[in-house]
Amino acid sequence: MTPLLISAFTVVNALGRGNAATYNALRNRQSGLRPCHLPFADLDTHVGEVAGLDDVSLPPHLAHYDCRNNRLAYLGLQQDGFMNAVAAARDRYGAGRIAVILGTSTSGILQTETAYRQRDPVTGALPEWFAYRYTHNIFSSGDFVRHVLQLTGPAYVISTACSSSAKVFSSAQRLMALGFCDAVVVGGVDSLCATTLYGFSSLELVARRPCRPADANREGISIGEAAGYALLERPDSDSHANAPALLGCGESSDAYHMSSPHPEGAGAMSAMQRALSSAGLAPQDIDYINLHGTATRANDAVEDLAVSRLFGNNTFCSSTKGWTGHTLGAAGITDAVIACLCLERGLIPGSLNTNEVDPAFSSRVVVENREQAVTRVLSNSFGFGGNNCSLIFGAPP
Amino acid sequence: MNMQIYVDGIGVWAPGLAGWAASREILAGGKTYQVVSLPRPSPALLPPTERRRSSNTILLAIQVAEETVECAAANPREVATVFASSSGDMDILHDLCAALALPERQVSPTRFHNSVHNAAAGYWSIASGSQRPSTSLSCHDFTFVAGLVESVGQIAAECQPVLLVAYDWPPPPPLHAKRPLSAAFSAGILLSPRRSEKSMAALSINMTMSGADHVTKMSDAELELLRCGNPAARALPLLAAIGRRQPDTITLDYLDDNNMRIQVTPCV
Numbered sequence: 001m002t003p004l005l006i007s008a009f010t011v012v013n014a015l016g017r018g019n020a021a022t023y024n025a026l027r028n029r030q031s032g033l034r035p036c037h038l039p040f041a042d043l044d045t046h047v048g049e050v051a052g053l054d055d056v057s058l059p060p061h062l063a064h065y066d067c068r069n070n071r072l073a074y075l076g077l078q079q080d081g082f083m084n085a086v087a088a089a090r091d092r093y094g095a096g097r098i099a100v101i102l103g104t105s106t107s108g109i110l111q112t113e114t115a116y117r118q119r120d121p122v123t124g125a126l127p128e129w130f131a132y133r134y135t136h137n138i139f140s141s142g143d144f145v146r147h148v149l150q151l152t153g154p155a156y157v158i159s160t161a162c163s164s165s166a167k168v169f170s171s172a173q174r175l176m177a178l179g180f181c182d183a184v185v186v187g188g189v190d191s192l193c194a195t196t197l198y199g200f201s202s203l204e205l206v207a208r209r210p211c212r213p214a215d216a217n218r219e220g221i222s223i224g225e226a227a228g229y230a231l232l233e234r235p236d237s238d239s240h241a242n243a244p245a246l247l248g249c250g251e252s253s254d255a256y257h258m259s260s261p262h263p264e265g266a267g268a269m270s271a272m273q274r275a276l277s278s279a280g281l282a283p284q285d286i287d288y289i290n291l292h293g294t295a296t297r298a299n300d301a302v303e304d305l306a307v308s309r310l311f312g313n314n315t316f317c318s319s320t321k322g323w324t325g326h327t328l329g330a331a332g333i334t335d336a337v338i339a340c341l342c343l344e345r346g347l348i349p350g351s352l353n354t355n356e357v358d359p360a361f362s363s364r365v366v367v368e369n370r371e372q373a374v375t376r377v378l379s380n381s382f383g384f385g386g387n388n389c390s391l392i393f394g395a396p397p
Numbered sequence: 398m399n400m401q402i403y404v405d406g407i408g409v410w411a412p413g414l415a416g417w418a419a420s421r422e423i424l425a426g427g428k429t430y431q432v433v434s435l436p437r438p439s440p441a442l443l444p445p446t447e448r449r450r451s452s453n454t455i456l457l458a459i460q461v462a463e464e465t466v467e468c469a470a471a472n473p474r475e476v477a478t479v480f481a482s483s484s485g486d487m488d489i490l491h492d493l494c495a496a497l498a499l500p501e502r503q504v505s506p507t508r509f510h511n512s513v514h515n516a517a518a519g520y521w522s523i524a525s526g527s528q529r530p531s532t533s534l535s536c537h538d539f540t541f542v543a544g545l546v547e548s549v550g551q552i553a554a555e556c557q558p559v560l561l562v563a564y565d566w567p568p569p570p571p572l573h574a575k576r577p578l579s580a581a582f583s584a585g586i587l588l589s590p591r592r593s594e595k596s597m598a599a600l601s602i603n604m605t606m607s608g609a610d611h612v613t614k615m616s617d618a619e620l621e622l623l624r625c626g627n628p629a630a631r632a633l634p635l636l637a638a639i640g641r642r643q644p645d646t647i648t649l650d651y652l653d654d655n656n657m658r659i660q661v662t663p664c665v
Contacts, residue, residue, distance in 0.1 A: 385519025
């Protein structure tokens with residue numbers, strides 16, 4: 001594929017608002033995971049909650065989109081000068097030439113959960129205030145974001161569980177290659193809700209203590225929430241000489257099971273291979289792999305198998321879920337922004353909360369931070385339904 | 398941009414439209430459309446236990462995916478997929494939200510993993526054995542055109558066929574008041590980058606900003622109601638144009654003033 005410049009990027013997650021908050025927490029090895037005290041979940045677990053969402057107000061003309069997910073989406077847009085960067089791109093290309101492709105797993109389902117607790121006791125009707133289209137519908141965040149950014153190009157929201165906001169990069173680069181648009185705002189928004197907290201708990205995949213990726217005694221995920229965005233442009237666009245670039249994308253399906261990964265990691269391996277080949281790179285060209293690394297028994301074991309088959313024991317790898325929690329539909333963009341920060345500032349984060357790397361693992365999991373030049377990062381995102389996506393970020397060629 | 402692709406197969410399932418073979422003449426205007434209720438979809442590809450357990454939404458999507466691939470005589474393992482649904486599986490979302498409204502908040506693990514928007518895509522890849530890339534998306538009422546945009550991108554980038562399945566099943570009562578869909582509808586279309594002996598029609602696709610006035614409607618009043626009543630049924634003008642087997646240009650509506658203009662040229 002033709003590399004695309006990432007001329008602006010930002011993220012909000014449990015580590016704080018904006019890129020600096022995430023970078024500083026990574027560097028200082030401070031986790032964003034805290035005991036769960038959410039009003040809608042009475043569970044003994046840790047979550048990666050974004051502070052202050054109750055105080056976020058949407059612009060008055062977009063008040064009908066109000067829900068936790070769109071508040072998080074809006075908070076994300078306001079960091080790191082992202083809205084200014086998009087406004088400048090809008091001036092360059094025109095509002096109709098910029099696409100918006102976001103990812104989410106559950107969108108604003110928390111709003112529907114709340115509405116179901118307020119059904120009319122006689123008719124069962126949902127309350128008047130509940131606006132399904134603007135809050136819970138999968139497209140809601142995409143619709144909201146294009147209105148905030150005043151963009152009128154093509155748009156849709158991808159929802160493939162935990163690979164959603166990685167796949168947005170693949171779709172974006174294809175639409176750019178086709179000439180459907182001149183720039184794309186990609187991103188992902190997923191917020192905490194009872195559906196995922198109780199749902200993953202019912203599958204016995206949620207850890208009580210903060211998640212411990214790749215640890216011999218890992219016991220499951222910590223669920224987090226996040227919003228993140230990236231502005232993708234062609235490399236010929238001026239004035240972004242030092243911006244990181246999207247170099248490769250690879251996607252695959254496991255065709256194995258709805259909620260368990262392929263036992264030999266066939267889908268994960270194929271996604272990584274496709275990403276390498278689309279970037280025209282070999283495994284040794286990758287300095288760091290940001291693992292999907294959810295800290296479930298199955299995910300981490302299978303991902304280790306796939307990574308070690310392709311990369312041997314040579315390439316540094318780690319998961320950053322110990323900092324952010326698993327932000328599900330926003331995991332792809334969260335890890336993409338982390339990859340860009342690692343490239344820009346020369347950091348390989350060592351897996352947090354990992355006391356003892358699983359002795360059965362063969363890949364080179366790092367547990368201490370390394371400050372060194374990083375030129376190419378591969379980022380994995382795998383989702384329910386066996387949906388896999390690997391991305392490669394690096395300095396523009 | 399102007400992109401030329403080929404239609405190798407079609408599938409359809411809606412009241413009065415039980416499969417492409419039975420529907421082509423109706424959509425082409427040669428036979429009268431009659432709204433008759435349909436039996437529960439029953440895709441042969443799913444094992445019987447899975448078929449019994451699966452929700453209407455999943456059965457609908459898999460049935461049409463299966464018909465489309467058979468119509469194109471394609472090997473499903475060699476076909477990437479785009480599953481386009483405005484709302485996903487509203488029966489499951491209803492069950493989950495109803496369960497979470499009770500004091501015990503007991504969620505079924507199977508219901509939970511079936512609640513993901515890509516559940517139909519997951520079941521299709523497992524049943525067909527396809528390890529090719531698969532994308533599930535939504536664009537509210539414009540989900541079908543968004544699915545076409547994503548499919549065209551994949552075809553251009555990978556030079557491989559793509560199966561697009563658009564589907565939406567009407568939500569159960571409390572949600573139906575908030576998202577009223579008039580009937581179940583699914584359309585499948587197998588798109589290929591190359592012309593072959595299987596090609597039914599060539600599509601030349603353009604994005605325009607021509608506005609809502611130019612959108613192609615169905616001439617039959619009942620079919621027009623269906624087109625407006627389910628986001629997946631926005632595919633009807635394209636299916637009708639292919640079914641007429643005559644050159645035609647249609648316009649499908651998309652966000653704001655964006656439209657997709659499709660020049661349809663029969664290959665037979």
